[in-house]
Amino acid sequence: MAQLHHNEKIHARLDILQSLTGFFLALFIAGHLLFESTILISKDAMYAMTRFFEGYYFFGSQHPIIISLLALTVLLIIIVHAVLALRKFPSNYMQYKKFKEHAKRMNHHDTSLWAIQVITGFAMFFLASVHLYVMIAIPDRIGPIASSQRVALDMMWPLYLLLLISVVLHAGIGVYRLILKWGFFEADQQKYMKQRRATLRTIMYFVINFYLLVGISSLIKYMSIGYSDEYKLGERYHHTEIVK
Helix, strand or coil: CHHHHHHHHHHHHHHHHHHHHHHHHHHHHHHHHHHHHHHHCCHHHHHHHHHHHCCHHHHCCCCCHHHHHHHHHHHHHHHHHHHHHHHHCCCCHHHHHHHHHHHHHHCCHHHHHHHHHHHHHHHHHHHHHHHHHHHHHCCCCCCCCHHHHHHHCCCCHHHHHHHHHHHHHHHHHHHHHHHHHCCCCCCCCHHHHHHHHHHHHHHHHHHHHHHHHHHHHHHHHHHHHHHCCCCCCCCCCCCCCCCC
16 A cells, blocks of 8 residues: 555656646747747847857857757757656557547547647657757757758758647647646636636637747748858858847
8 A cells, every 4th residue: 555655656746747847848849939930020130049049148259059058958858758758658559549449439629639749749759859959969050041041951841840830739738738637727617617628728729820820930931041042051140230
């Protein structure tokens, strides 16, 4: 009995850690997509954001190693989160078959969302690893021109498109499930609980569509810059004017 109670405490702590790492990654993705979308404002705006993350406004010079360290930290958190999440994935074909039959029989909306999160999480782990490795290995290739040429000329846009769809769906559904799991959206009566859950799903779909629109628009802008003849391959961007 004591051993069972001990195991329950361990699982509860692992659930909390999984929730915390997932929430952190969701916040990171939301911020990252907004930072990347500064290219929609101007090249100067995106370059200013690049210099911010390279520490220019703190140290007076650019240090791309900061990007590497940030990318490495995010990659480690993704690995921890993925290992914790794997505890709840179907571990063999029979478990998967039972889950599929259960989902089909129940025809429950949230069960379908969980299935989408499993698929996108699996895809995101591999796609994000490639992206983060590039950031770790060559952090100086970030900026309105370098990023655009990587997206277009290095043919990274298919990977980034799939990654965008995966992370936005996974994060959006994940935050929705976190809110339900930890009781932040509870109601006293079942009738109101259904209404609040429906409202929360509406908010979730709005946020997902918003970030997909922002991400795809940014990706198209990067591609248009990358395919243009305005800049030579590997040329560094020279800003017109940036307030220091």
